[in-house]
Structures are given as C-alpha cells and as structure tokens.
Amino acid sequence: MKLIIAIIQPYKLEEVKEELYKADVNLITVSEVLGHGRQKGVTEVYRGAKETGNLLRKIRLEIAVNDNFLEPTIKAIIKGAKTGDTGDGKIFVMDLKECIRIRTEERGSTAIG
Amino acid sequence: MINAGDTAFVLISAAMVMLMTPGLALFYGGMVRRKNILSVLMQCSVILCVLSVQWVLFGYSLCFAPSNGFFGSLHWIGLNGIGLGPYDGYAPTIPHQAFIIFQAMFAVITPALIIGAFAERIKFSAFLVFSILWATFVYAPVCHWVWGIGGWLRNYGVMDFAGGIVVHTTAGIAALVTTLMIGRRKNLEHNVPAPHNLPFVVLGTAMLWFGWFGFNAGSALAANGVAANAFMVTNTAAAAAGLVWALLEWVRNGKPTIFGTVTGAIAGLATVTPASGFVSPLSAIAIGILASICCFIGVSIIKPRFGYDDSLDAFGVHGIGGMLGTLLTGLFASKAFNPAGADGLFFGNPKQFFIQLYAVAVVALYTATVTFVIYKLVDVFMGMRVKEKDELIGLDLTQHRERAYTVIE
Numbered sequence: 086m087k088l089i090i091a092i093i094q095p096y097k098l099e100e101v102k103e104e105l106y107k108a109d110v111n112l113i114t115v116s117e118v119l120g121h122g123r124q125k126g127v128t129e130v131y132r133g134a135k136e137t138g139n140l141l142r143k144i145r146l147e148i149a150v151n152d153n154f155l156e157p158t159i160k161a162i163i164k165g166a167k168t169g170d171t172g173d174g175k176i177f178v179m180d181l182k183e184c185i186r187i188r189t190e191e192r193g194s195t196a197i198g
Numbered sequence: 199m200i201n202a203g204d205t206a207f208v209l210i211s212a213a214m215v216m217l218m219t220p221g222l223a224l225f226y227g228g229m230v231r232r233k234n235i236l237s238v239l240m241q242c243s244v245i246l247c248v249l250s251v252q253w254v255l256f257g258y259s260l261c262f263a264p265s266n267g268f269f270g271s272l273h274w275i276g277l278n279g280i281g282l283g284p285y286d287g288y289a290p291t292i293p294h295q296a297f298i299i300f301q302a303m304f305a306v307i308t309p310a311l312i313i314g315a316f317a318e319r320i321k322f323s324a325f326l327v328f329s330i331l332w333a334t335f336v337y338a339p340v341c342h343w344v345w346g347i348g349g350w351l352r353n354y355g356v357m358d359f360a361g362g363i364v365v366h367t368t369a370g371i372a373a374l375v376t377t378l379m380i381g382r383r384k385n386l387e388h389n390v391p392a393p394h395n396l397p398f399v400v401l402g403t404a405m406l407w408f409g410w411f412g413f414n415a416g417s418a419l420a421a422n423g424v425a426a427n428a429f430m431v432t433n434t435a436a437a438a439a440g441l442v443w444a445l446l447e448w449v450r451n452g453k454p455t456i457f458g459t460v461t462g463a464i465a466g467l468a469t470v471t472p473a474s475g476f477v478s479p480l481s482a483i484a485i486g487i488l489a490s491i492c493c494f495i496g497v498s499i500i501k502p503r504f505g506y507d508d509s510l511d512a513f514g515v516h517g518i519g520g521m522l523g524t525l526l527t528g529l530f531a532s533k534a535f536n537p538a539g540a541d542g543l544f545f546g547n548p549k550q551f552f553i554q555l556y557a558v559a560v561v562a563l564y565t566a567t568v569t570f571v572i573y574k575l576v577d578v579f580m581g582m583r584v585k586e587k588d589e590l591i592g593l594d595l596t597q598h599r600e601r602a603y604t605v606i607e
Contacts, residue, residue: 095591096587096590096591096592097590099384099385099388099389099590102388102389103388106388117605118605119605119606140606142605
C-alpha cells in the first residue's frame with residue numbers, strides 16, 4: 086500500500102479529478118494549502134501578480150492506493166496537472182503501513198478501495 | 199411649484215435606489231464561486247460609475263428629452279439649461295434634477311442586472327464596452343418609448359409604473375440572449391458551482407428589498423397616496439413570493455431553503471414593479487404567488503431542460519418576473535388605486551391586457567435584436583469571453599489581480 090501526496094495548481098483540480106475518475110481512483114482527500122517551491126513564490130500562473138516572497142495557494146491531494154494502482158494514479162495526476170510551467174507542483178509517494186476502515190474495522194488492502 | 203415634502207421623498211428614494219446596485223452586487227457576488235466574487239462586485243461598481251457619468255453627458259437626454267416617439271433629443275445633453283426649477287412634463291412638484299438623479303439610478307441598475315447571465319466568464323474590458331452600448335441603444339430608446347414625453351408606447355397607453363418593461367424586461371431578455379451567445383461555463387457537469395457565500399446573498403436581498411421601496415414608491419414622484427400604496431404592494435408581493443418559493447421547494451425537494459426564499463422575494467419584487475402604482479394590496483398577494491410559481495418553473499424546470507447557463511438567473515427571475523408583472527398589470531390594475539392609470543381586465547377593461555402584451559412583445563423583440571448585434575460587434579473586436587485558463591483560475595485574479603479571501607493571514 087502507498088500513500089500519495091500531491092501538490093498541484095488550484096485551477097488544475099478539476100482536470101486532475103477528471104483523470105483520476107478515468108483511472109478508477111475515486112477516493113481522494115483535498116485540502117487548500119499555502120507554500121512555495123524553488124521560485125520562492127514568483128510564478129507566472131497569476132499573470133504577473135506581485136507575489137514575490139509570498140506563499141502561493143496550492144491544492145494538496147492525499148490518495149491511498151494499493152500497489153497496482155500506484156502508477157495509474159501518478160500518471161493521472163500528471164496528465165491533469167502538467168502544463169510545463171514552474172509551479173505545476175510535486176507528487177510524493179510513501180509506504181503505507183496500515184489502513185483501517187472505521188465502519189467495518191477491515192484492515193489492509195481491502196480497506197483502501 | 200416645488201413641494202418640499204415631495205422633493206425630500208424623491209431625493210431619499212433616489213438614494214435608496216442607488217443602494218440597490220451594491221445590494222445586487224452582493225446578491226450576485228454571494229452566488230458565484232469565491233474566485234469570482236470581486237469580478238461581480240467590480241462589474242456592479244463600475245456600472246454605477248460609468249452610467250452615472252453617461253447619464254449626465256447624454257443618457258438622460260436620450261431617454262427623456264421630448265422629441266419624436268422613438269428616441270429622445272439631444273436637447274438636454276450635459277444637462278444643459280436644466281437649472282433648479284421643476285419640469286412640469288415629468289414632475290411638477292420637484293426640481294427637475296431630483297427627477298434626473300432618481301432616473302439615473304434606474305439607468306444604472308438595469309445593465310447591472312444582466313451581469314447574472316454571463317458571470318464567471320466575461321472579459322472585463324468587453325463587458326464595459328458592451329454595457330455602455332447597451333445602455334445607449336437598448337435602455338435609452340425603450341425608456342423613451344415607455345416613459346418619455348411623446349414616447350410611442352406611452353401614447354399607446356401601456357402601463358409600467360416603475361420599470362417592469364423598461365428595467366426588467368430589457369435586462370431579462372438581454373440576459374437570455376447573452377447567456378446563449380457566451381455559452382456555458384467550463385466543467386459544469388462534474389462540479390455544479392455552489393454559491394460560495396449565502397449570507398451575502400441574503401444581505402444583498404435585504405438591500406434590494408429596502409431599496410425597492412424607493413424604486414416603486416418613489417416612482418409616484420410625490421409623497422402621496424399612490425406612493426404609500428406602491429410601498430404597501432411592493433412589500434406584500436415580495437413577502438407572498440418569498441413564502442411561496444419556500445413552500446414550492448418544501449414540497450418538491452423536501453426542504454425549504456434560504457436561497458430559495460430570497461430568490462422568491464426578488465422574483466416578487468421584480469414582478470410587482472410595473473403594477474405597483476396601479477393595484478390593490480390583495481392583488482399584490484396574487485401577483486407575488488404567481489411570480490414565484492412562474493419564476494420557479496423558469497429556474498428549476500425550463501433552464502435545466504434547455505441547458506442554457508444563465509448563471510445567476512438574471513432571465514429566470516428578472517426577465518420572467520418583469521414580463522409576467524407587466525402582463526399582470528393588465529389584469530389587476532384598478533383606477534381606484536390610481537385615477538391616472540387605467541382599469542385592467544379583471545376590472546372590465548380587457549383592452550389593457552392586450553396593450554401590455556403588445557408592449558412586452560415589441561420590447562422583447564427589439565431588445566433581443568439590438569442586444570444580439572451589440573454582443574456580436576463587441577465580440578468581434580474585443581472577444582466577450584475570457585480564455586479558458588483565465589476562467590479556471592478565476593476572474594478576480596485574471597481580470598483584476600485581486601483576491602477576496604486569504605487562507606492564512
């Protein structure tokens with residue numbers, strides 16, 4: 086099992102969701118976050134808005150998947166979020182030790198989907 | 199002969215109508231997604247600025263300067279020669295300028311109503327040009343036809359007390375035409391945009407409801423019985439309509455909503471506008487009920503069926519309400535409530551209903567045609583719609599480089 090955390094441009098959320106549905110990944114958690122990468126907040130996305138040094142608004146996705154869903158999920162996120170410009174974001178993948186569905190108390194890979 | 203009471207009343211009414219445009223801004227602004235609220239507030243605010251100036255320069259003259267039946271003359275351009283006295287042709291007991299500033303607020307809010315049709319995807323520069331052209335070539339002539347001295351619909355006998363035709367039919371039809379021409383917003387299928395701030399919608403409604411007393415009662419242009427009756431029927435129709443919309447939702451969807459209730463109230467206000475100086479308080483209840491039923495059908499059944507994206511229901515509420523109200527005026531009008539008016543069909547004068555019907559049809563046709571031409575022109579030269587990426591990022595950032603809300607301080 087893997088936990089994927091992706092940071093993307095806010096306006097790309099709809100497209101990423103769209104691609105994830107197509108890849109049959111339906112369980113995601115979305116939150117609004119602030120941050121900046123190597124450019125320290127200078128970005129072209131906001132049309133030259135004076136954002137220097139400021140934190141930029143991003144969307145953070147958390148998706149827990151079974152191993153066989155890892156690559157399709159990563160591909161879907163890239164397909165939806167990539168523009169080729171700075172600020173497109175990042176995807177982090179980590180091992181997931183356990184997953185428990187509260188309602189049924191199921192554990193492991195059956196609990197994820 | 200200037201009357202102090204009338205003058206004070208009309209000036210205060212003008213100030214109340216002014217407040218309706220910021221009220222409309224919040225009413226609409228609360229309905230859009232949070233990335234677009236400033237664009238809506240900006241559009242309403244800039245209309246207040248631009249059309250107030252246009253009004254003094256030539257707008258008022260085109261609307262109200264006596265000439266032929268179709269277009270006002272340029273006699274009062276720049277408010278030339280108006281002075282401090284009254285103008286007997288429109289309102290003999292108040293200064294001419296009181297009438298002018300009162301009417302200015304109507305000219306401001308009318309194009310602002312259309313914003314609901316193309317919200318969240320209009321290019322700001324194109325919107326500005328479109329609005330000025332529309333105010334000049336749609337609002338001004340129709341206003342002259344219905345309210346101007348010598349206006350052909352006025353002479354024909356049409357009754358429009360406070361703007362069911364001049365304001366709501368024109369804005370509503372223009373909303374329908376522009377929403378069809380600009381097309382649907384992106385990504386509607388999977389992500390139906392929910393209003394981002396319903397308390398703003400309620401606040402905006404409160405400001406509109408309050409201002410509407412100036413709009414309708416003030417249209418008596420004197421502090422008299424007709425004004426008091428207009429005030430009464432305005433409140434009554436709004437209340438009845440708000441109540442009925444909530445009940446319709448309760449029955450159809452299982453729960454009454456505040457969004458529906460205030461939408462109903464606005465539908466009632468728009469619908470009673472043309473009738474407000476001519477009908478009884480009891481008729482106002484009937485008008486309010488019919489307003490909500492018809493607008494509810496327009497918004498909840500017709501719009502989804504045909505699939506046009508009238509984002510904030512400018513046509514569904516103001517257009518349908520304004521046209522319906524103009525027709526209902528031809529049914530419910532009674533000389534007992536305004537000796538200067540006429541009786542409607544229910545009071546033995548069926549002819550009035552057909553006069554109203556004819557006027558609405560002609561104005562709707564004219565508005566649709568000229569709005570289409572203006573839209574096409576501006577679209578060819580400037581492009582009316584923003585680029586897809588700008589729409590996704592939101593108009594606040596891409597059109598105004600501002601955002602309304604922060605995440606963390």
